[in-house]
Amino acid sequence: MGVVTDSTACLPDELVAALGGTLAVVPLTVTIDGRSLVEGEGVTGETVAQAEENERELSTSRPAPARMVGAYEYLAGQGCTEIVSVHAAAQLSSTVSSARLAAAESPVPVSVVDSTTMGMAMGFAALAGARSAVRGEGFAAVEEVIRSVATTSRTALYVDSLEPLRRGGRVGRAGALLGSALSIKPLLRLEDGVIEPLARVRTTGKAIERLGRWALAEARALGPGPVVCAVHSVTRQDLAERLTGLLTESAEKDTDGAEPVTWAEPIVQAPLAAAVTAHIGSGAIGVAVARMPEDSSGPTRTGKPTPRDGLIPS
Known part of the structure; x- marks a missing residue:
């Protein structure tokens, strides 16, 4: 059982690392003056701050469905047989649409959840779901935990x-x-x-x-x-x-x-x-x-490898 989210969850790397092999983060792309950069691979909040100060043109784009598929394949390779994929509110980002397209190409079943939020309100939901997965809870239970934390945050x-x-x-x-x-x-x-x-x-x-x-x-x-x-x-x-x-x-x-x-x-x-x-x-x-759920008391280390910087590579 695994959980995928995206970089708008703003999850600190150490929280993702503690759940490596169960939780994966898919990066969005930021374009600065026409140059597209992937979160964690050449662009950070500080990079954007500098661009903003210099009055550069800024825009963002959702992850390509292929990158989402890569995240699902990564978790499948870690032994996950089902995945819940939770993403930023559809009104704010089209990332959830990429996830739905990618789910059809996933090697394991994927349920896509619109968190209706973003930032750590979504990040906490992803963490709660991943911790539940590590404890051995099933697909329906993990999805319910994610939906509950996201919608009440x-x-x-x-x-x-x-x-x-x-x-x-x-x-x-x-x-x-x-x-x-x-x-x-x-x-x-x-x-x-x-x-x-x-x-x-x-x-x-x-x-x-x-x-x-x-x-x-x-x-x-x-x-x-x-x-x-x-x-x-x-x-x-x-x-x-x-x-x-x-x-x-x-x-x-x-x-x-x-x-x-x-x-x-x-x-x-x-x-x-x-x-x-x-x-x-x-x-x-x-x-x-x-x-958080009553039995969700902090990260549980799985001992499995974690992608660099907590983000799924290309």
Whole structure:
């Protein structure tokens, strides 16, 4: 039993490596001034940040179905007899379409899941599924775990500007903020694959505090069970550290009189993938919270080999 996802899950390499042979990540392609580069093979979030600073033309494209087939063949070669393939929301990326085309060519049965989200909200779903697979759970159970974690997870973003989203046609209902004054710092959330306005604040500091309060409230709303969290960034590690600190402190004291939140695992520092950075901007900060299965308590090493950098090679 294996799990495939794509690089917009923003999974840190060490989490993928801990599940080598069970979890595979398929990279997207980023095009900079007409030159196409594959995630992890010449382009990272930092590369995109530099291109953005130099006002280069940026775009992204889904993995070719053949690359998806390669991921399925890789896991089949590791002994997986069935695969669940979970990908970014169809409203945000056509990767799920590539996966469906590739499933017909896979050497083993593949079920394709539209996560309706992206980033570590999807990454946590892939991790939960892979951990379930390592424990020996069957195809239906692994798929149900992935769907449950993905659809109940929550994601919010602080962005420097809505312009990258507008250029990529992914601004969604957050487009209502485009006419806001330059002093307004937009906060967004991802809801059922659609980017929506969350709040408007006037300083970066308040934006980070608001993201922290939102994440804590959403974690409580997820109900009983192990709750996990990830913080995303590329160039604003200072802000990511500040947000992580706010979220970590919540386990030690009440926040605004509310019950403290205890994270089931350490908060994940997850750099934004190159393709994600191209669409939301290098100054973005993201936070994701998810409820994991009761028996999903961290990576389980399989001892099997892992593709370089956690990404399936060409």
